[in-house]
Amino acid sequence: MATTPTREVARRVFAREFNDASYTFKESDDDRAPVYVLLPTGQRANRVFLVGTLTETEDVGEDSEYWQGRVVDPNGDTFFMYAGQYQPDAASMLRELEPPAYVAVVGKPRTYETDEGDVNVSVRPESISQVDEATRDRWVVEAAERTLERVRRFRDADPEAPDIDEYVAMAHEEYADDVEPYRQSVVGALESMEDAAEASAD
C-alpha cells in the first residue's frame, strides 16, 4: 500500500517528556513534509493523543481570539495548547468548556523559541472533546505502557551499535542520555491511579 499516504500515528506521552521534546526535524526536503518532534526516549512524533484535566482556559489573542488551554496529567505536569482561527473547532471548545473537565485532545506538537532562548513545546489541537474519568484512566495506563516500552528500548540499545534504532540514536545525540525522569513519570502516574482506586474503595 505504498501508494496511499499514511496518516501519522498519535503518540502517547506524559507532559514531562513531551515538554522536553524540543528538537524538531523533517525527513525530506519537501516543504510539505511532516515535521516531527523527537521524544527524548527515542521516537518521532508528528501527532499526539492525550487525555487529562483541563484546568484553565484563556484568550491570549491580541487582534483575534487565540485560546490557550492547560491540560494537566496525573503527575501534575501541564500540556499547553493553543487554538486560533485556523483551529475553529478546538478554539470553540476552549471558549465553551468550563474547567475543571476531563478532555481528550488530538493534536500536533509545535515548538517555539522564547526571547531567552528556551524552546517551548505545545500542542496545536485538531480536536478537543470532553470525556469521562474511565477514558482518562485508560489513557493514563496506555501512556504509561507506551512510555515504558520506549524507556526500555532506549536502555536496551547500545549507542555504539551500528544497527541502533535511528530515533534512539538521534535522542542520544540531541538530549541527555538519562531517561530516568520519564520512567519516574510512569511510576508516578500509575501510583496516582492506585491511590485513587484505594481511596474510592475505602
Next chain:
Amino acid sequence: MSETDLRTHAEEIHEQFSDRLDIDVDDVEERLDTLVNEYKVPASEARRSVVNTYLDEAGMDRDQLGGGGGGNEQVDLADVDAPEEWVDVRATVVELWDPRADAVAQVGLLGDETGTIKFTKWSKSDLPELEEGTSYSLRNVVTDEYQGRFSVKLNRTTTIEELDEQIEVGSDSVEVEGALVDIQSGSGLIKRCPEEDCTRVLQNGRCSEHGEVEGEFDLRIKGVLDDGEEVTEVIFDEEATEELTGITLEEAKEMAMDALDTTVVADEMRADILGRYYRVTGPTFGRYVLADDQERLTGTVDADELLIKARSI
C-alpha cells in the same frame, strides 16, 4: 471439456503465437481435441503440451510467451499488494455483482483461505461464465489498485479451470482497538446516488457518475482508530453508526431539518464519540475495516502489573 472451452484455449494459444508463427486456430484446436478427447489428457496438460510444441517450432522460451502459458507465481489473495502484476490464483467466487458497464462481463468477489478480492472480467475477453460458489484456478490475471484497494482483472489470456475441490473462503475479519482520534469528512448524515447499483456519496447534490440527482439519506461514519502504534480507518454503516452514537437515521434527518443543515449530525456525533476508546471487529476492505461489531471500552484497566514492571526496570 466442452467444444467451446477447447475453442477458447485454441484461440488463446493462437493469440500467443500469432506474431511468431503462421498457425491456424483450427489446427490448434485439433491438436487439443486429440489430446483431450482421444488420449483423455486434462485440458491444462493438453494446453501445456500444445504450447510446448509451438514453442519448439518458434524457437522460443516459455518466458518469452506473452501470458497464458503459466509460469506466474501462484499467490494468496491476501498477498496481492502491488498493481500490474501477472499472477495465478485459486479461489472461490464468493459473490457476483451486477456489472455497471457493458465493457464488464462479470464483476464480483473472489475468496481463498487468506481473504477476498474484487475481480473484473471484461466482455471483450470472451471468457466462460464464472458461477457463484464455484472454485476455479485462474491463471494469468493482472492485479490492479484503486485508492489503496486491490483487485484482479481477468483478460483474454486468462485461463479458467473449474476445480473439483472447494476452496474455503477464510474470514479476513480483524479486531482493532484504540482511541477514535478522527471523524473524517463524508461522515454523519450523507446522501447517496439513487441510480441502480450506484451508491456513490453525493458532493453538493452531485454524483460523480450521474450528475445532479435526488439523493437518498444514509448514515455513515468514517473514523480513525489509533492505539499509539498503528492507525486503522474504520467505516461504520447505518446500523453500526446508530449503535455507536444512539442516533437513528430518522432522528438524524429531524436534527438536520431543525437546523436546516446536515452537518449538525456529524458535529453531534463527534461530541459523543471522539477521543473515546473502542474495539471494532469486521472484515477489511482495502485500507478500511468495515465495522460489524463495536464496543466502547469503559471498563477499569488494571495498572498493578504495569506498575510492578515500571518499578523494576
